[in-house]
Amino acid sequence: MTSARQLSVAYFDGLTARAQPVLMWVEPGMLQLSGAGLIRQVPLNKVQWSERTRHGARMAHFADGGTIQAVNPADWDSWLDHHDLGAPLSVRAHQSWRWTMLATTVLLMVAVMGYWWGLPLAARLLAPLVPQTVSQQIGKATLQTMDEQWLKPSQLPFQEQAHWRALLSKAIAQGLEGTEIDTGTRAASRQPAIQLQFRQAHIGPNAFALPDGNIVITDDLIALLHDREDVLIGVVGHETGHITGRHGLRGLIQAGLLGAIGSLTFGDFSTVLASAPILMGQLAYSRDLEREADDAAITFMHRNHIRPSVMGVFFQRVKDASPRRGQATAPQADDASQPIGIAFSSHPADAERLAHFQSADLDGGLQEQPTPP
Structure with missing residues (x-):
C-alpha cells in the first residue's frame, strides 16, 4: 500500500487475461484508477465489491466487464474499511459465529412459537372458511x-x-x-x-x-x-x-x-x-x-x-x-x-x-x- 488513500491493485480490462498494475483511490463519489497508459474514473455506486470471505479473492467488478483484484488481501480490507466501503452488516453478521448462533436461536424460537401458537391460530381462523x-x-x-x-x-x-x-x-x-x-x-x-x-x-x-x-x-x-x-x-x-x-x-x-x-x-x-x-x-x-x-x-x-x-x-x-x-x-x-x-x-x-x-x-x-x- 503506497499511502493511506492509495492502494496497489491488479486491473483486468475484461478483454484480455493480462493484469495491469494500477493505483486505486477515492475522490468524492468516484473511484480513481491510474497506471501505465490508464486513467479511469468509475462512480462508486456502479462498483460491485465482492463479498469478503476468509480465504477468497478480493475483487471488484465494473459494468463493462473490467475487474480489479487485490494484490494484498489484508491491505485491501483495510483500505475498504478506511473508506467505509467494507462489507454490509448482513455480510459481516453471517461471517460472525456469534451472529450466526443468535440468528439460529431466533429462528428456532420463531419456529417453536409458530408451531405452538401460530398453527393453532391459523387453524382456528381457517376452519370456519372451509365449506x-x-x-x-x-x-x-x-x-x-x-x-x-x-x-x-x-x-x-x-x-x-x-x-x-x-x-x-x-x-x-x-x-x-x-x-x-x-x-x-x-x-x-x-x-x-x-x-x-x-x-x-x-x-x-x-x-x-x-x-x-x-x-x-x-x-x-x-x-x-x-x-x-x-x-x-x-x-x-x-x-x-x-x-x-x-x-x-x-x-x-x-x-x-x-x-x-x-x-x-x-x-x-x-x-x-x-x-x-x-x-x-x-x-x-x-x-x-x-x-x-x-x-x-x-x-x-x-x-x-x-x-x-x-x-x-x-x-x-x-x-x-x-x-x-x-x-x-x-x-x-x-x-x-x-x-x-x-x-x-x-x-x-x-x-x-x-x-x-x-x-x-x-x-x-x-x-x-x-x-x-
Missing part, C-alpha cells in the same frame, strides 16, 4: 377407512341401539338448544348435523367425533356405562364439543399446514391432502382442544340437568378397565389394538380435568345422581 361439503367428504372417507381397517359392525341388538340412539339424540337436542346449530342461523349452516354410529372395536370403551358430525360409540363404552346414562350423556357432550368446535378439521388443517411447510421445504405436495383420512384416524387432540371440549361438555350437561362431577365415574371405570396402562392414555404408536387417536381418552384423566368437572356443579336445577358403584 361443510369438505368436512362431509373428509368424515365420510375417514369412517370408511376406519370401517375397513379398525372397526366392525356393532354387536348390540337393534332394539338396544335404537334405545341409546333415541336417548342420546334427545340429550343432544337439549344440550344444543339455543345454540347456532339449533337456531338455524347462517352460521349454523356451516355446522354439521350430529349423527350417532355404533361400532365394535378393539380400542376399548371409547367414543370419537368426525368432522362430518358423526359420533362413533364403541360397544365397550355402552357396556361400561350401561347403568349410567348420565355419564354416557357427558361423554357424548364432550364429543359434541369437538364437532361444534370443528376440532377435527382444525387439527387436520394444522397437520396440513405443517405438511405444506414441509412440502415447500422439501418439494413434495403429492401426499398432503391424499392422506387426510389416515391423518384423521391417528390425530390426537391437543390439550387446549380437550379443554374446550370439556367446557362444552359441562354446558351440555347443565342443559340436560346433570352434574358434571359424575364424569369422575367415567374416568375411574376406564382406569379400572385398563389395568395394563393404569389409566386412560393416548394410544401408543406400536399398539395395533389402539390405532385411533381422536378419542375421548386421548389424554390422561388427570386431576386437573377431574377438578374442572367437579367444580362445575351447580347448586340448583340439577338431577341428584346415584352414588357411583
